[in-house]
Amino acid sequence: MKKYIxxxxxxxxxxxxxCTSFLEETNPNKIPASNFYQTEDDIAMAxxxxxxxLRGNGYxxxxxxxxxxxxxxxxxxxxxxxxxxxYQFYNYTLTTDNAQVKTHWADLYKCVTRANIILDxxxxxxxxxxxxxxxxxxxxxxxxxxxxxHLVMQFGDVPIVTKELKTKDxxxxxxxxxxxxxxxxxxxxxxxxxxxxxxxxxxxxxxxGRASKAAAYALLGKxxxxxxxxxxxxSERTSNLQSAKTNLxxxxxxxxxxxxxxxxxxxxxxxEAQTFCQENIFQVMYKGGNSSLASNYAYIFQxxxxxxxxxxxxxxxxxxxxxxxxxxxxxxxTRKAISCGTSQNVNYVKKYTDLDDINGYGANxxxxxxxxxxxxxxxxxxxHLSENDAVxxxxxxxxxxxxxxxxxxxxxxxxxxxxxxEFAFEGQRYWDLLRQGVDYxxxxxxxTTSVVSGGNPEDVSITASNIIGKRGFSQIPNNQIILSxxxxxxxxxxx
Numbered sequence: 001m002k003k004y005i006x007x008x009x010x011x012x013x014x015x016x017x018x019c020t021s022f023l024e025e026t027n028p029n030k031i032p033a034s035n036f037y038q039t040e041d042d043i044a045m046a047x048x049x050x051x052x053x054l055r056g057n058g059y060x061x062x063x064x065x066x067x068x069x070x071x072x073x074x075x076x077x078x079x080x081x082x083x084x085x086x087y088q089f090y091n092y093t094l095t096t097d098n099a100q101v102k103t104h105w106a107d108l109y110k111c112v113t114r115a116n117i118i119l120d121x122x123x124x125x126x127x128x129x130x131x132x133x134x135x136x137x138x139x140x141x142x143x144x145x146x147x148x149x150h151l152v153m154q155f156g157d158v159p160i161v162t163k164e165l166k167t168k169d170x171x172x173x174x175x176x177x178x179x180x181x182x183x184x185x186x187x188x189x190x191x192x193x194x195x196x197x198x199x200x201x202x203x204x205x206x207x208x209g210r211a212s213k214a215a216a217y218a219l220l221g222k223x224x225x226x227x228x229x230x231x232x233x234x235s236e237r238t239s240n241l242q243s244a245k246t247n248l249x250x251x252x253x254x255x256x257x258x259x260x261x262x263x264x265x266x267x268x269x270x271x272e273a274q275t276f277c278q279e280n281i282f283q284v285m286y287k288g289g290n291s292s293l294a295s296n297y298a299y300i301f302q303x304x305x306x307x308x309x310x311x312x313x314x315x316x317x318x319x320x321x322x323x324x325x326x327x328x329x330x331x332x333x334t335r336k337a338i339s340c341g342t343s344q345n346v347n348y349v350k351k352y353t354d355l356d357d358i359n360g361y362g363a364n365x366x367x368x369x370x371x372x373x374x375x376x377x378x379x380x381x382x383x384h385l386s387e388n389d390a391v392x393x394x395x396x397x398x399x400x401x402x403x404x405x406x407x408x409x410x411x412x413x414x415x416x417x418x419x420x421x422e423f424a425f426e427g428q429r430y431w432d433l434l435r436q437g438v439d440y441x442x443x444x445x446x447x448t449t450s451v452v453s454g455g456n457p458e459d460v461s462i463t464a465s466n467i468i469g470k471r472g473f474s475q476i477p478n479n480q481i482i483l484s485x486x487x488x489x490x491x492x493x494x495x
Contacts, residue, residue, distance in 0.1 A: 058107030138197030288363030
């Protein structure tokens with residue numbers, strides 16, 4: 001039987017430890033996509049599979065390792081951390097065989113691949129309603145754009161794949177890393193497709209958890225804001241800031257509520273309320289009690305038995321708020337009691353608490369985009385553009401937290417501090433710091449703190465030079481470099 005390759009090489013090979021060649025096909029009996037997708041229902045099922053990739057262990061389930069743990073927000077308290085893969089993220093010492101990095105790369109490209117296959121096949125499939133077909137296409141463009149945004153932030157230059165790869169020659173052609181500028185061009189193109197689509201402004205009812213125009217506008221605004229801060233794109237800084245503002249304002253104008261203060265902060269994270277919370281623009285959906293559909297946040301963020309919290313199931317305690325994080329909240333900030341706590345001198349994350357969590361099978365969704373993020377990004381963009389109403393968006397967020405309006409000399413510092421406490425443990429802090437420049441990020445992250453390594457307290461020092469030398473990027477999985485025969489190149493500062 002003819003061999004068909006439906007997964008991009010840089011991802012599919014990670015799923016098979018027996019692969020010996022970068023171009024080796026691991027499943028010669030796989031049904032080609034062109035033969036499998038025959039009906040509208042087939043496409044709908046495949047689209048569900050594309051969204052399911054977001055729930056993978058290497059995607060949002062462990063995104064905290066690449067964000068909060070690599071910032072000054074959290075540390076690790078893991079009995080086996082000294083020799084474990086998670087500890088390496090905190091210490092910026094990823095080994096060449098780090099399993100989390102391998103899985104992360106694989107799951108990101110798994111999502112890209114599933115979206116690509118649908119986009120390749122969907123126009124050949126009869127639909128009862130062309131609107132439904134166009135909406136499905138737009139959803140796949142959103143998932144691909146979202147995933148490539150993660151890829152470019154994590155790794156910089158990455159392979160760009162926009163089609164189903166069926167031959168070894170095609171795989172070889174698309175293996176090499178492409179410049180960041182080209183990756184961003186793809187992201188912008190994909191999200192623009194969503195904006196110009198027939199998707200609803202906001203998803204409601206059974207549509208919650210799927211892409212929308214508001215999600216595309218908000219994400220595209222974040223993309224342009226990130227590009228405006230990138231030293232490689234400084235000649236386009238002002239135009240990128242203007243584009244960021246345009247898209248963020250469009251997202252803001254689609255909000256289904258009048259005032260942010262009317263939405264309880266706790267509802268964003270409460271497993272019963274968050275699904276239909278009007279602040280949440282895009283969220284990764286989970287179902288509790290099912291190992292394949294459940295989230296793991298309550299389990300891995302819960303304190304260890306050292307906390308003595310009998311009201312909670314024993315968790316792994318992998319994500320422990322630092323003392324600096326705990327002290328970042330102003331007096332009277334109502335968000336602190338919802339976000340984190342301390343028991344027996346051990347800090348812990350409260351946002352994802354799920355008292356019904358059984359064996360780590362929780363029901364907490366991961367909130368990717370929400371309107372407080374849009375408001376604070378607008379404050380940031382307008383600050384850079386010297387627009388007078390920048391502070392009004394900052395104050396909207398502060399008002400809900402029970403705080404007075406901002407007053408001070410540094411609006412940038414105030415926005416950064418507000419983002420830190422508003423989005424604590426939501427996977428934002430590391431990227432927020434990097435938008436200020438890698439030198440600034442390194443100065444904030446560097447320091448010495450105590451972690452639990454192999455069950456024993458250990459002081460760990462993180463140097464600014466270590467972060468700067470890596471330019472804020474993660475390590476390309478070394479096994480992929482080996483399998484590519486050197487076509488893939490490692491990021492500077494890694495090995």
